[in-house]
Amino acid sequence: MTADSYAAAVGLVERSAAAYVSGIPDDPADDGLFGPASVTWRVSGDLARPVGGLRALMMQALHPLAMAGVDQHSDWRQDPVGRLAATSAYLATISFGERAAAERVAARVRRIHEYVTGVDTVTGRRYEASDPALLLWVHVALVESSLAAGQLFGTPLSAEDSDRYVAEMVVAAELVGVPRDLVPSSVGALGSYIASVRPELRCTPAARESMAYLLDPPGMEEDLAEIWADIRDGVLATLPDWARAMYGYDVPPLTPARQTEIRQALGVLDAVFLGEPGVLEARQRITLRMRAAQRA
Amino acid sequence: MSHSVRGGHTARDRTARMNHPVRGKRRLAGITIAAAAVAAVLTLIRRRRAQRSVSAAAALPNGRGPLRVRRGVAALRLAVRGGVRYASNAPRLFAAAGENRQQLRNDLALQTAEDVATTLGAMKGVLMKLGQMASYLDDGLAPSVRRTLSRLQDSVPPMSAKLAAGVVTEELGLPPERAFARWDPVPIAAASIGQVHRAMTHDGRAVAVKVQYPGIAESMAADLDNVALLRRMLRVTAPSQDVDALITELRDRILEELDYRREAENQRRMAAYYDGHPTIGVPGIVGELSTRRVVTSELSTGARFAELASWSQEERDLAAETIYRFVFRSLYEAHAFNGDPHPGNYLFHGGGRVTFLDFGLVKHFSDVELKPLISMVRNLCVDNDPEAFRRSMEEAGFLVPDAPLSTDVVVDHMAVFYQLVRKPEPLTITPDYASAVVRRFFDLRSPVSNYVAVPRSYVILQRINLGLFALLGELNATANWRTIAEEIWPFIRAPASTAIGEAEAPWLARRSAAIPGAAAAW
Numbered sequence: 001m002t003a004d005s006y007a008a009a010v011g012l013v014e015r016s017a018a019a020y021v022s023g024i025p026d027d028p029a030d031d032g033l034f035g036p037a038s039v040t041w042r043v044s045g046d047l048a049r050p051v052g053g054l055r056a057l058m059m060q061a062l063h064p065l066a067m068a069g070v071d072q073h074s075d076w077r078q079d080p081v082g083r084l085a086a087t088s089a090y091l092a093t094i095s096f097g098e099r100a101a102a103e104r105v106a107a108r109v110r111r112i113h114e115y116v117t118g119v120d121t122v123t124g125r126r127y128e129a130s131d132p133a134l135l136l137w138v139h140v141a142l143v144e145s146s147l148a149a150g151q152l153f154g155t156p157l158s159a160e161d162s163d164r165y166v167a168e169m170v171v172a173a174e175l176v177g178v179p180r181d182l183v184p185s186s187v188g189a190l191g192s193y194i195a196s197v198r199p200e201l202r203c204t205p206a207a208r209e210s211m212a213y214l215l216d217p218p219g220m221e222e223d224l225a226e227i228w229a230d231i232r233d234g235v236l237a238t239l240p241d242w243a244r245a246m247y248g249y250d251v252p253p254l255t256p257a258r259q260t261e262i263r264q265a266l267g268v269l270d271a272v273f274l275g276e277p278g279v280l281e282a283r284q285r286i287t288l289r290m291r292a293a294q295r296a
Numbered sequence: 297m298s299h300s301v302r303g304g305h306t307a308r309d310r311t312a313r314m315n316h317p318v319r320g321k322r323r324l325a326g327i328t329i330a331a332a333a334v335a336a337v338l339t340l341i342r343r344r345r346a347q348r349s350v351s352a353a354a355a356l357p358n359g360r361g362p363l364r365v366r367r368g369v370a371a372l373r374l375a376v377r378g379g380v381r382y383a384s385n386a387p388r389l390f391a392a393a394g395e396n397r398q399q400l401r402n403d404l405a406l407q408t409a410e411d412v413a414t415t416l417g418a419m420k421g422v423l424m425k426l427g428q429m430a431s432y433l434d435d436g437l438a439p440s441v442r443r444t445l446s447r448l449q450d451s452v453p454p455m456s457a458k459l460a461a462g463v464v465t466e467e468l469g470l471p472p473e474r475a476f477a478r479w480d481p482v483p484i485a486a487a488s489i490g491q492v493h494r495a496m497t498h499d500g501r502a503v504a505v506k507v508q509y510p511g512i513a514e515s516m517a518a519d520l521d522n523v524a525l526l527r528r529m530l531r532v533t534a535p536s537q538d539v540d541a542l543i544t545e546l547r548d549r550i551l552e553e554l555d556y557r558r559e560a561e562n563q564r565r566m567a568a569y570y571d572g573h574p575t576i577g578v579p580g581i582v583g584e585l586s587t588r589r590v591v592t593s594e595l596s597t598g599a600r601f602a603e604l605a606s607w608s609q610e611e612r613d614l615a616a617e618t619i620y621r622f623v624f625r626s627l628y629e630a631h632a633f634n635g636d637p638h639p640g641n642y643l644f645h646g647g648g649r650v651t652f653l654d655f656g657l658v659k660h661f662s663d664v665e666l667k668p669l670i671s672m673v674r675n676l677c678v679d680n681d682p683e684a685f686r687r688s689m690e691e692a693g694f695l696v697p698d699a700p701l702s703t704d705v706v707v708d709h710m711a712v713f714y715q716l717v718r719k720p721e722p723l724t725i726t727p728d729y730a731s732a733v734v735r736r737f738f739d740l741r742s743p744v745s746n747y748v749a750v751p752r753s754y755v756i757l758q759r760i761n762l763g764l765f766a767l768l769g770e771l772n773a774t775a776n777w778r779t780i781a782e783e784i785w786p787f788i789r790a791p792a793s794t795a796i797g798e799a800e801a802p803w804l805a806r807r808s809a810a811i812p813g814a815a816a817a818w
Contacts, residue, residue: 047418155414226528260522267418268525280451288403 008219017276023092024282036293048154059141065127068120230265457481508589562655598643614648616773668692699747709744730769
C-alpha cells in the first residue's frame with residue numbers, strides 16, 4: 001500500500017457534523033438504549049470526544065485480526081473521512097437514537113460483518129469480523145478510551161460514574177453480537193480484560209501505516225491540520241505506555257500548560273463543530289432531554 | 297448598563313447576510329478571523345483581502361509594522377465554517393416546539409458554574425469576546441465569520457434564576473429578593489458575559505442589574521494566561537515580541553471588561569458630566585449595589601434604534617444631532633470616548649433626547665493624545681493649511697514621516713473623513729456616504745494606504761468613528777455638522793447654532809462655571 005492510495009482528508013468537520021446530527025432524533029418515540037439520565041449521554045457530549053475516538057481507533061488497530069479485517073475489506077483509504085463520518089453516525093445513533101434506530105444500524109453492521117472474513121497475513125490466523133472476541137476488543141477499546149480521554153482533557157468522571165458508564169455500555173457490545181456475559185461491566189473488569197488480551201496485540205505494518213495516516217492525514221485543510229496536531233498529541237498522551245511503545249511513538253510527558261492548550265484546541269474545534277448545520281440544535285435537544293430527566 | 301442585546305446583533309447579521317449572499321466556497325475562518333480580529337481591534341490600520349483570503353495588516357504599537365495576519369495562519373479560522381445555514385434565527389429544537397420557544401430557552405438555562413465552564417471554557421468565551429470586538433469592523437470581516445461568532449454567542453443560554461441569584465448573593469451579601477425591594481428573576485436581556493435583570497431598589501428606583509456568569513472571569517483569565525495557542529495563531533504573522541504585545545493588549549482589554557467596577561466608574565463619571573443635559577441621558581449608577589460581577593444602574597426605557605425607522609425624518613435628525621454632540625463633546629471636553637457604537641446601546645425618547653448605555657469600553661485620552669486630533673481638524677478645516685495638517689498627522693503617527701507622497705494626495709485621501717465639517721452648510725449623511733468612509737478606511741489601492749496607520753491609542757477612536765458614520769448613515773441624518781462642531785471645538789467654542797445647542801446652553805454654562813478647563817471633570 002502506498003501513500004498515494006489514500007484519499008485526502010477533506011471535509012472532515014462538515015461530514016462528521018452531518019453524521020452526528022443525523023443520529024439525533026427530532027421527536028423521538030423513546031429514549032433509546034441509554035436515556036437522558038445515563039452517564040453515556042454525558043460522555044458522548046464531552047469535549048474530549050475527538051481524542052477518545054481517535055485513541056479508540058489506535059487501540060483497536062493493535063489487534064492484528066481486527067486490523068486485518070479493516071485492512072482487507074474496508075474502503076477507507078479511498079474515503080477516510082467518509083469512513084470516520086460513518087462511524088460517528090453509528091455512534092450517535094446508538095447513543096442518542098431511538099431503540100429501533102439503534103437496532104437497525106446495529107443489524108446492518110452485523111450483516112456487513114458476516115462477509116468480512118479472511119486470513120491475516122502477519123499472523124497467518126483466520127479471522128471473522130463477527131467473532132465475539134474481536135468485537136469485544138473493539139468495544140472495550142472504545143469504552144476505555146472515552147474514559148481515558150475524558151480524564152485528561154474533558155470532564156473527568158467519578159469512580160462510581162466510570163463504573164456506571166462501563167456497565168451501561170455493555171448493551172452496545174451486545175447489540176453487535178457479543179454475549180452479555182463476556183462484556184466487562186466495571187472499570188476493574190475492563191482493566192483485567194485488556195491485560196488478558198495484551199499478549200495477542202501487536203503493531204502490524206497495516207496498523208502502523210493506517211494510524212500514521214490518521215495522526216497526520218495528508219490534504220487536510222491547513223487550519224484544521226493545526227488543530228489536529230493538538231488532538232494527536234492528546235491521543236498520544238492518553239495511550240497506555242505499552243501501546244505507545246508498540247507504535248514506537250516517543251512523546252515527552254504532558255505538561256499542565258500543554259494539557260490546557262490541547263483543551264483549548266478541543267474547545268476551538270467544538271466551536272467550529274457548533275457552527276455546522278444542525279449541531280447546535282441537536283445539542284440543545286439533548287440538553288433539554290437531560291434537564292427534563294434531572295428534574296424528574 | 298450594558299445592553300449588548302443579542303437581538304441587535306441578529307438584526308445586523310441579517311442585514312449583512314442580505315448584502316453578502318453566501319459564497320459558494322465556505323472555507324472560512326475561525327482562527328484567522330479571530331487573529332484578524334485581534335489585530336484589527338487592537339492595532340488596526342487596514343485590511344487586505346487577496347482572493348479567498350481574509351487578512352489584516354496592522355500597525356504595531358511601536359510604529360513598526362505593518363503586520364499581516366495571513367489567511368491560513370491559524371487555527372481560529374476554523375471557527376467560522378458552517379456559513380450556509382442560519383436560515384432561521386430561532387433554531388427548531390423539537391418538531392412540535394414552535395410555540396414553546398421561551399420555555400425551551402429557560403429549560404436550557406445554565407444551572408451551575410460547571411455549566412458555565414462547559415459552555416464558555418476552553419477558549420469559547422475568549423473566542424466569543426473576540427468576535428464581539430471584531431463585530432464593530434463590519435466591513436473588515438467576512439459575513440460568515442461574524443455569523444459563526446454570533447452563533448457561538450447564540451449557543452450560550454441564560455443563567456437559571458437560581459444561578460443568577462447565587463451570583464447576586466455572593467456579590468451583594470444578600471439574596472436578590474432582599475438586596476432589592478423587587479427582583480424579576482427572568483432576565484430582560486443578554487449581555488456578552490452576563491445578563492440583565494429588572495429590579496426595584498428599596499428607595500423605589502427602577503433599576504437594571506447586570507449579573508455576570510459565575511466563573512467566567514476565572515475561566516477566561518485562565519485561557520488568557522495560557523496563550524500558547526493564541527500565540528501560535530499569531531506567530532506566523534509577526535515577530536514574537538509583537539505577538540506578545542498583541543496578546544497582552546487583548547488580555548488587558550478582556551480582563552478589564554470582566555470587572556464591572558470599571559464600567560460602573562466610567563458610567564458614573566459620564567452620568568455626572570451630563571447631569572442636567574437636556575437631550576443627553578446617562579443612567580446613574582447605584583454604587584452600593586455595584587460590584588465586580590454585578591452592576592446596578594437606573595432603568596431606562598425608550599425606543600430602540602430599529603424603531604427609529606418608523607419615526608419622522610425630523611425626529612431622526614434630532615436624534616442624530618444628539619449622538620453627534622455626545623460623541624464629540626465627550627471626546628473634546630470630557631476626554632473620554634465610549635468605544636461601543638453598537639445600535640443596541642442607545643434608547644430614543646423623541647425631541648432629540650437619547651439615553652446612552654453601556655460604558656464597558658471607554659477610552660480616556662490624555663492631553664497629549666488629544667492634541668494632534670485637534671490640530672488636524674483645525675489645520676484642515678479652519679486654517680486651510682494642508683502642510684500643517686500633514687505635519688500634525690505625522691506627529692500623531694497617522695502618517696509615516698517623509699512618505700513619498702504629495703500633500704495634495706494625502707489631503708485628498710483624508711478629506712472624506714472631514715467632509716462633514718469642511719463647510720458650514722447642511723449635509724445629509726447618506727448610507728452611501730457612510731460606506732464610502734468605511735471603504736476609504738479599508739482602501740488599499742490608494743497609494744496613501746501604504747503610509748497611513750492608526751496608532752494603538754487611537755484605534756478605539758477609529759472604531760467609533762466608523763460606527764458613528766454607519767449609524768448616522770442609517771438615519772439618513774441631515775444637519776449643519778460644521779456649525780455644531782464649532783460649538784464643541786475647544787479652539788472655537790462658538791455659540792449655539794441649533795435648537796438643541798440653545799437648549800444645552802444653561803447646562804454648558806453651569807459646567808464652565810463649575811469647572812474651568814475641560815479635563816477637570818475627570
